[in-house]
Amino acid sequence: MRDVKKRVLTGITTTGTPHLGNYVGAIRPAIEASQDPNVQSFYFLADFHALIKCQDPARVQASRLEIAATWLALGLDTDNAIFYRQSDILEIPELMWMLSCVCAKGLMNRAHAYKAAVAENEEAGDQDPDKGVTMGLFGYPVLMAADILMFNANKVPVGRDQIQHIEMARDIAGRFNHMFKGQYFVQPEAVVDEKVEVLKGLDGRKMSKSYNNTIPLFSSEKKLQKLVRKIKTNSLEPGEPKDPDSCTLFQIFSAFASNEEVTAMREQYAAGIGWGDAKNQVFDYLNAQLSAPRERYNALMEDPAHIEAVLQKGAERAREEAAVTMDRLRSAVGLGRFA
Ligand code: TRP
Numbered sequence: 333m334r335d336v337k338k339r340v341l342t343g344i345t346t347t348g349t350p351h352l353g354n355y356v357g358a359i360r361p362a363i364e365a366s367q368d369p370n371v372q373s374f375y376f377l378a379d380f381h382a383l384i385k386c387q388d389p390a391r392v393q394a395s396r397l398e399i400a401a402t403w404l405a406l407g408l409d410t411d412n413a414i415f416y417r418q419s420d421i422l423e424i425p426e427l428m429w430m431l432s433c434v435c436a437k438g439l440m441n442r443a444h445a446y447k448a449a450v451a452e453n454e455e456a457g458d459q460d461p462d463k464g465v466t467m468g469l470f471g472y473p474v475l476m477a478a479d480i481l482m483f484n485a486n487k488v489p490v491g492r493d494q495i496q497h498i499e500m501a502r503d504i505a506g507r508f509n510h511m512f513k514g515q516y517f518v519q520p521e522a523v524v525d526e527k528v529e530v531l532k533g534l535d536g537r538k539m540s541k542s543y544n545n546t547i548p549l550f551s552s553e554k555k556l557q558k559l560v561r562k563i564k565t566n567s568l569e570p571g572e573p574k575d576p577d578s579c580t581l582f583q584i585f586s587a588f589a590s591n592e593e594v595t596a597m598r599e600q601y602a603a604g605i606g607w608g609d610a611k612n613q614v615f616d617y618l619n620a621q622l623s624a625p626r627e628r629y630n631a632l633m634e635d636p637a638h639i640e641a642v643l644q645k646g647a648e649r650a651r652e653e654a655a656v657t658m659d660r661l662r663s664a665v666g667l668g669r670f671a
Contacts, residue, residue: 337370337371337372338370338371338372338486338487339371339372339373339374339483339484339485339486339487340365340366340371340372340373340374340485340486340487340488340489340523341373341374341375341376341479341480341483341485341487341488341520342358342362342374342375342376342488342489342490343375343376343377343378343381343418343476343479344358344375344376344377344378344399345378345381345382345385346377346378346379346381346382346392346395346396346399347382347385347386347391347392347395347541348395348541349394349395349398349541349546349548349549350398350399350402350548350549350550351539351541351546351547351548351549352531352539352546352547352548352549352584352587352618353530353531353533353538353539353540353546354549355406355549356528356529356531356587356588357491357528357529357530357531358489358491359402359403359406360406361489361525361528362375362408362489363403363406363407363408365489366408366409366412366413367409367412372414373412373413373414374413374414374416374483374485374650375403375408375413375414375415376415376416376417376418376479376646376650377396377399377400377416377417377418377419377643378418378479379392379396379417379418379419380418380419380424380425380475381418381472381475381476382395382396383468384466384468384469384472385469396417397633397636397639398633400415400639400642400643401629401632401633401639402549402550402629403415404628404632404639404642405550405625405626405628405629405632406625407625410642410645410646414646414649414650415642415643415646416643416646416647416649416650417643417646417647418479420643420644420647420650420651421482421647421650421651421654423482423651423654423655423657423658424475424478424479424482424654425475425478426658427478427481427482427657427658427661428471428474428475428477428478430508430661430665431474431477431478431481431504431508432471432474434504434507434508434511435474435477435504435507436507439473439500439503439504440470440471440473440474443470443472443473443496443497443500444493444496445469445472446465446469446470446472449462449464449465449469450462450465472497473496473497473500473501474500474504476494476497476500476501477497477500477501477504477505480498480501480520481501481504481505481508481517481518481520482653482654482657483650483653483654483657484517484518484657485518485520486518486520486521487520487521487523488501488520488521488522488523489522489523489524489525490522490523490524491524492524494522495522495524498520498521498522499522501520502519502520505517505518505519505520506519512664512665514664516660516661516664529583529587531583531584531587532580532583532584533545533546533547533580534546534547534559534562534563534564534580535564536564536580547559547560547584549622550622550625550626550629550630553619553623556615556618556619556622557615557619560581560611560614560615560618561611561615563580563581563584563611564580565579565580565581565607565610565611568607569606570604570605570606570607570608570609571604571606572604573601573602573603573604574601574602574604574605575601576597576598576601579601581607581610581611581614582597582598582601582610584614584618585597585613585614585617585618588617588618588621589617593617597610597613600613
């Protein structure tokens with residue numbers, strides 16, 4: 333029987349190194365949500381998804397380890413949350429196939445990642461609008477639907493850019509239920525947290541690997557200091573009042589500091605704090621908050637066998653469920669056992 337807890341599920345594509353923006357925008361809220369006793373969370377490394385955009389095996393492998401170590405270092409309780417690698421659950425690609433066979437191709441034509449690739453080809457005057465588009469990219473939303481529907485997730489916390497994919501998962505779930513005349517899947521809902529900030533990067537644009545403007549969460553102390561010093565500010569001199577609300581440095585500080593600390597910093601801006609001073613304070617503050625998890629992170633990175641064991645345990649729990657779900661689905665489509 334299903335428990336009554338709300339199921340919250342989200343995946344992290346394993347192509348990069350976690351940065352401050354990932355922490356503030358996704359990791360911190362997810363770890364907090366997993367502490368709610370009324371919630372069963374499913375958090376996984378979307379490493380099959382990583383293969384869609386990254387053909388660098390060393391990068392994918394390193395990123396999987398770094399992301400797992402990051403979540404553990406930040407205190408994810410894996411007795412509570414089910415934490416696993418997508419690629420350990422082979423029922424997921426199996427479900428993807430079943431879903432692919434009910435999913436209209438036309439629905440995938442409307443997926444924005446695919447449409448963006450086509451638009452780029454058309455702009456470049458390419459003969460083939462599908463140039464460079466793999467079946468992986470084209471079917472990406474079906475894989476994501478399988479991730480979500482496999483575990484009957486109720487809520488799926490995602491960034492704005494992913495809302496369309498959740499809608500597609502709902503559409504595919506509905507088609508499957510209709511086609512095979514049963515309530516096989518729960519309709520998932522996207523959750524976009526309006527309060528969660530999109531952190532700005534070194535150059536003031538959204539912090540993102542694609543802009544190469546990130547501050548890696550567990551940079552060494554020295555590197556962190558160097559990067560904080562690189563955050564773009566303006567040319568106002570010490571003594572001149574500064575506007576905190578348009579300031580990247582201030583925004584980053586605010587994402588970590590308490591309300592009182594933010595108010596105090598605001599006053600310092602009004603009083604004309606110099607940029608060098610402000611940066612030193614922000615660095616000291618971030619470093620103080622990050623040094624304990626950084627130590628745990630470094631220790632975990634030295635112990636991949638431990639991380640492997642934690643993920644295996646998560647996979648076991650996830651597979652226990654996936655096996656039951658797939659039994660039912662195999663029977664539904666005519667692939668059940670003979671005896
Ligand atoms: N595609 C998502 C992203 O790039 C990651 C992801 C994969 C995901 N499967 C998922 C997120 C299932 C939520 C649910 O951000």
